[in-house]
Amino acid sequence: MYCLFCHQLIEHGLSWQTILPKLDPICPNCAQLLAPIHLPTCDYCGRDDHISCLDCKRWRPSQLLCYNRSVFRYNTFLKEVIARWKFRGDYQLYALFVHSFQARFNQYFSELPKHTWLVPIPLSEKRLAHRSFNQAEALASLLPRTTVPLLKRLEGEKQSKKTRKHRLAMRNPFLYQGSQEDVDFAQPIVLIDDIYTTGTTIHHAAQRLRAAGHQKVYSFTLAR
Template sequence: MFNRSVYHYNPLLQEMITKWKYRGDYHICQSFEEAVEAAFKQYFVKTHPDAILVPIPLSAERLQERAFNQARVLADLLPYQSANALKRIHGEKQAKKTRQERIASVNPFVLEAPIKKNVILIDDIYTTGTTLRHAAKVLKQQGCPKVCSFTLAR
């Protein structure tokens, strides 16, 4: 699956994302806004003009814990229609899993609303790509013609 990321994951970015996601420093996202918009325009506006953004969802439990979905926040920075088409079944945090555990994980997504247009999945970090591949699989099985992804960091 085609993925583009704004940044390469590094210690500074790891610290910023940790503060944003896990410590509730919601305003850190403003630091990413200009770069996110520029990278999205560079990679997707001409090639995917009619795509729908689908932010990777958090489970209800994780959303209650954090009070916001970082993928939804990133999607809201972009000039495209978005849809909450997927639902995530609660499970262990990806950050707690090894690479092998992530790759072997069961698909945690179910489709809430079918989408018959091309989709750009939105997420914060691309590590192994398993989360995005799971989400893409569910969308494609229900008739979505093409799925690619855009992440803050890889």
């Protein structure tokens, strides 16, 4: 097996796992650069290095979101991985995260009912055509819950090109597109995205969902 990120050959010793493959396609060198979040210290945004951060002080009073949880810290290595995945379009890289993403979801959201809905953060049509995949949808498809596209995104500038100040001042780019008949508003919703940086995107999406009548909105992201 080869490491998906650095293409080095990975040599595993012969064991039961050889025939029952449950190994991530990542070499030990790359794996040690990932920083998994084991125990979040902030019960709101899911960080593990601050107790209450500036972003949370802003968002917590709005009560839009129950809480956010993330799998990894957004360090330089993960930045590089996500850049290659999203911007270069190396879709296959999602396989690096399969097991940890599933395991953390089960850990953090185990008390939610089985019929919880996943809502991946959408891309605008133009960007989707260019990239030919939506990274949030790819992540959502790894989880054993139903994915429901309740949101739509309008055209806008690239998020990652904006400064922090700009992002916070942005208008809400999402539209709600669920119909009254087939939506159960008591159903908990978990928003799925790749990165939670300032929390603006997630809270914009949550705001639309809450405004439409959904009572409980959580979010789960790959990086924080």
